Amino acid sequence: MEYSPVRPSPHAFWSSPGKKKLVLLSVMFLVWVYMLYSCVGYCSTVPGLPLLESSRAREQEAGGGADLVSRLMSKPPQPSWEDVEGDYEEPPSPLVSRTRDLLTNEPEPDWDQQRRAPEPGTMSSFSNGSGSKKLPQAIIIGVKKGGTRALLEFLRVHPDIRAVGAEPHFFDRNYENGLDWYSATFLPDFKP
Numbered sequence: 001m002e003y004s005p006v007r008p009s010p011h012a013f014w015s016s017p018g019k020k021k022l023v024l025l026s027v028m029f030l031v032w033v034y035m036l037y038s039c040v041g042y043c044s045t046v047p048g049l050p051l052l053e054s055s056r057a058r059e060q061e062a063g064g065g066a067d068l069v070s071r072l073m074s075k076p077p078q079p080s081w082e083d084v085e086g087d088y089e090e091p092p093s094p095l096v097s098r099t100r101d102l103l104t105n106e107p108e109p110d111w112d113q114q115r116r117a118p119e120p121g122t123m124s125s126f127s128n129g130s131g132s133k134k135l136p137q138a139i140i141i142g143v144k145k146g147g148t149r150a151l152l153e154f155l156r157v158h159p160d161i162r163a164v165g166a167e168p169h170f171f172d173r174n175y176e177n178g179l180d181w182y183s184a185t186f187l188p189d190f191k192p
């Protein structure tokens with residue numbers, strides 16, 4: 001008896017119409033699963049899609065809303081923007097206050113006088129006339145035509161600085177008169 005093994009040839013497999021359909025359906029099913037998987041992955045990365053929004057809404061209706069409320073209640077209350085703005089008080093701007101003065105038709109103060117006359121507490125004992133200082137705290141020394149007069153006049157503009165009217169020439173001409181003479185030069189009625 002002769003034994004001949006029967007091997008299914010690949011040609012015989014593809015030639016069967018039923019098996020062809022089965023393979024084709026399997027491939028289509030795999031493609032369809034792949035497309036569904038890709039679509040689900042894309043939808044989860046895009047916020048605000050109607051499909052997901054509706055599913056979230058359904059979740060909240062089914063009890064997700066109660067869960068959200070319980071989570072919010074467990075957190076400490078955050079201040080709203082109105083509260084934050086209420087805590088911050090903007091310092092009054094000088095420009096704004098001046099504008100308000102103009103709007104209320106208040107008489108304008110003499111700004112030059114205010115600039116020249118400082119607050120009483122800021123005046124030195126020299127400039128308010130109650131000074132007891134007898135000797136100067138600073139001396140301008142310069143050669144002739146060196147511009148000392150201009151420097152003196154500039155410094156004299158400051159309300160806390162009082163200077164003698166004329167050059168006393170203490171060190172070069174009146175040194176032998178002593179400190180009493182020198183301190184007398186700072187008195188208003190001094191005549192050299």
Ligand SMILES: Nc1ncnc2c1ncn2[C@@H]1O[C@H](COP(=O)(O)OS(=O)(=O)O)[C@@H](OP(=O)(O)O)[C@H]1O
Pocket residue numbers: 142143144145146147148149150151
């Ligand atoms: N900033 C500045 N720059 C240039 N030159 C200046 C300045 N300040 C004063 N001056 C001139 O200095 C001259 C007066 O100097 P003195 O105040 O020392 O004069 S004096 O010597 O006591 O008479 C006097 O010069 P003359 O005008 O030639 O007499 C001033 O013009």
